[in-house]
Amino acid sequence: MPEFDWRSPDSYKSLQDAEITDIAWECLRRNADYRREYEVMIANSPNGEVTAEFRRKWGICFRP
Amino acid sequence: MRKPPLDPDVADAAPADQILTAYDERHVVTYMRLLQAESEGADWMEVARIVLHIDPVREPDRARSAYQSHLARAKWVTEQGRLLRGTGSK
Numbered sequence: 628m629p630e631f632d633w634r635s636p637d638s639y640k641s642l643q644d645a646e647i648t649d650i651a652w653e654c655l656r657r658n659a660d661y662r663r664e665y666e667v668m669i670a671n672s673p674n675g676e677v678t679a680e681f682r683r684k685w686g687i688c689f690r691p
Numbered sequence: 692m693r694k695p696p697l698d699p700d701v702a703d704a705a706p707a708d709q710i711l712t713a714y715d716e717r718h719v720v721t722y723m724r725l726l727q728a729e730s731e732g733a734d735w736m737e738v739a740r741i742v743l744h745i746d747p748v749r750e751p752d753r754a755r756s757a758y759q760s761h762l763a764r765a766k767w768v769t770e771q772g773r774l775l776r777g778t779g780s781k
Contacts, residue, residue, distance in 0.1 A: 683771075686770065
């Protein structure tokens, strides 16, 4: 996330005009618990896809 | 969701409601910065000072509990698409 620096509020400026889905995604991908669970889930997923259970838990659709 | 401020002050404790609140919407950038700082392994005292505007040397207890409650809330709002379901407000 080179464009975002948590020390600099101005680096988040672009998100002020973002759609709610973008904001939700930006939050989610910073969630360390989510990232850890994603790694484990995808490593154990038979077809390399997001499982229904994971989708239910985290709730939004995923981008790489 | 209205345009969230980039660097708002925070309350001593984040909301504990089971629904997304106006406070959550206003502090979505704060939540994002907290999550990002944690994932980068930042020192919580530096995060409290810069993001929450609370001096952890002068007010250690207040800074620590504000940091913990806001980080926990940030995780809560990101789970199960809560942010997307929102409050119904614009």
